[in-house]
Amino acid sequence: MRLSYTFLQRAWGKPVLDRVGLIIQIFNAHAQTKEAKLQAELAALMCKRSRLVRVRGHDGRNTFGGFGGSGEIEVVSARGRASGGRGFISGAGETEIQLQRQRILERKQKLLAEIADVRRTRAMQRAARKRNEKLPxxxxxxxxxxxxxxxxxxxxxxxxxxxxxxxxxxxxxxxxxxxxxxxxxxxxxxxxxxxxxxxxxxxxxxxxxxxxxxxxxxxxxxxxxxxxxxxxxxxxxxxxxxxxxxxxxxxxxxxxxxxxxxxxVDLLEEKSEICDLEEEEEEEEEEEDIDATCDQHDDNQVINCNDSGDLEEEINHDHSDDEQESRLSFDECSNTVNGHFTGEDVTAIAADxxxxxxxxxxxxxxxxxxxxxxxxxxxxxxxxxxxxxxxxxxxxxxxxxxxxxxxxxxxxxxx
Ligand SMILES: Nc1nc2c(ncn2[C@@H]2O[C@H](COP(=O)(O)OP(=O)(O)OP(=O)(O)O)[C@@H](O)[C@H]2O)c(=O)[nH]1
Ligand SMILES: [Mg+2]
Structure with a gap:
């Protein structure tokens, strides 16, 4: 898996991210305030127990943490490099990994201090807000x-x-x-x-x-x-x-x-309308089928007029199949509408x-x-x-x- 990150990255010429890396990238791209940016950077740093996150900026230089809005994050395996794998850092070995981990740790502590600062300011603002609201x-x-x-x-x-x-x-x-x-x-x-x-x-x-x-x-x-x-x-x-x-x-x-x-819920209504239409069409088709089946039974009745018991059983059986079929299609439809519920009766579904x-x-x-x-x-x-x-x-x-x-x-x- 680790190899495939590197392989895919080289083959596509684009950064390949795992889930965590991707989430961090999105957070970073959407962060606007200083606090959010610091938090996004900290999140990246905290994902480095078994991996290293490195950022390649426009100038091609790599830095740890502090990735800018347009910088690229590369998530690679520390272990892969330590064992001589084809990582991003040439001539990598355990010492270099340790050095990088040390730098990450230092950066993390700096970030934590900055975040604590931001938090303190926010808490003071909150406290001030509460003090101003002292009247019952x-x-x-x-x-x-x-x-x-x-x-x-x-x-x-x-x-x-x-x-x-x-x-x-x-x-x-x-x-x-x-x-x-x-x-x-x-x-x-x-x-x-x-x-x-x-x-x-x-x-x-x-x-x-x-x-x-x-x-x-x-x-x-x-x-x-x-x-x-x-x-x-x-x-x-x-x-x-x-x-x-x-x-x-x-x-x-x-x-x-x-x-x-x-x-x-508007989406449910929309889907419900589509579903109703589909159901109506299905019902019409079923009615046509039933008519065709009845015609067939009528023919049977004429042919088997001496065996009416069997005929009746056969007809009932067909009808129960129809009922089951229509019930099934309704359930399927409900599921399509909202996964489990119709907008109408939440209470009943909740009970279910x-x-x-x-x-x-x-x-x-x-x-x-x-x-x-x-x-x-x-x-x-x-x-x-x-x-x-x-x-x-x-x-x-x-x-x-x-x-x-x-x-x-x-x-x-x-x-
Ligand atoms: N049809 C419909 N679309 C909605 C409704 N509420 C939100 N949306 C759409 O759903 C999408 C997501 O809406 P947001 O308000 O950004 O959702 P959010 O929960 O704040 O998302 P995050 O900030 O990413 O956590 C947008 O495209 C909205 O227009 C709704 O009641 N009906
Ligand atoms: Mg939102």
Missing amino acids: GQEIPTVAVVGYTNAGKSTLVSRLSNTYLYSDDRLFATVDPKLRSVKLPSGRKVLLSDTVGFISDLPVQLVEAFHATLEEVIEADLLVHVLDSSAPNLDENRESVMEVLRRISVPEEKLQNMIEVWNK NGSKFQSKSSGLLVETSAVTGVGLQQLLELIDSKLKPCRAVERISFFHSKWRPPRREDSDIAV
Whole structure:
């Protein structure tokens, strides 16, 4: 496999990346802020336990880390070179590998220090924001919008806040979390935080490296999990997101209170219409077939008029086949529509899927289309209702108007 990277790279004259390398490349290309760029670089460095990542710039020079937007990343095996393999570094041996590892380590420490700096600034800003919201009822809660990449998070946040956020039909369109202010039906303001999309089997190194981004999720008062309801692998996507949330230690209580949004329902409707048309055509074809079969049976009836019992059995058998066939085609059609569900009755499907899905009856599920606007009002109302109880508790707190020492993490930051 390692050999084939080199081989393919030479044969095609293009960089060949594995999954992790590719993700890092995409993150790097989409990173806009200093923080995101630092994190992308750190992610690359953290993937070097058994490999080395090297960047070839326009001038042909190779550098470690700090790859620019148009630089090329080359992921190669350290072991391959150490054993005299045809790597990128000529005359490579264990000493050179060690030297490079040392350089990587130094760079990593520098990056970590810079990221800690950025985090400190962010935490101080957050602390200042909270201090400014000291009057009861004036707190601005944060709602983190999380979900699988390409589920429609940015489109949804844009639509709800009436502002522009970059969205695209590609992986990791968002790399820098963004906050947007939204007014809820009760009149209260919230900050919606559009976050980085997750993927299945998110490499551990990436989770660590993107921890600063995921802070938004941990700090949020409420989570909104956006799913692409038209995705054929909705279950898997859902599980992948839950896994990452658990991995970054989001409290179970917050996960229990999380709102689930099944977005892109307009696509289901479109597909459902296509499916209905197909079904109608199939039914027409079946009717024609049945007519033809009946004609045949009529002929049989005439021929076998003395054996009516057998004939009846034969006819019933044919009809049950027809029923089964039409039921099968319906099921197939439903699967084509959304992998598992029809847009109509989520509750029934949720029941079918046991505890895997939160049903509508739990009050935590909303179907939306960020494009057509369906379900958005309902979503805002749900956010409103989910935030109300905790705010009410704070309002009756005896200490709300008194001075309190800063929270531990804030004091750490101040030091
Ligand atoms: N038909 C339809 N398309 C949608 C809907 N919501 C989002 N999209 C499209 O889905 C694609 C991805 O949308 P984004 O908002 O960028 O998705 P995201 O979850 O923010 O993606 P990442 O930032 O990569 O994690 C875009 O092409 C959107 O136009 C929807 O409700 N219906
Ligand atoms: Mg996005």
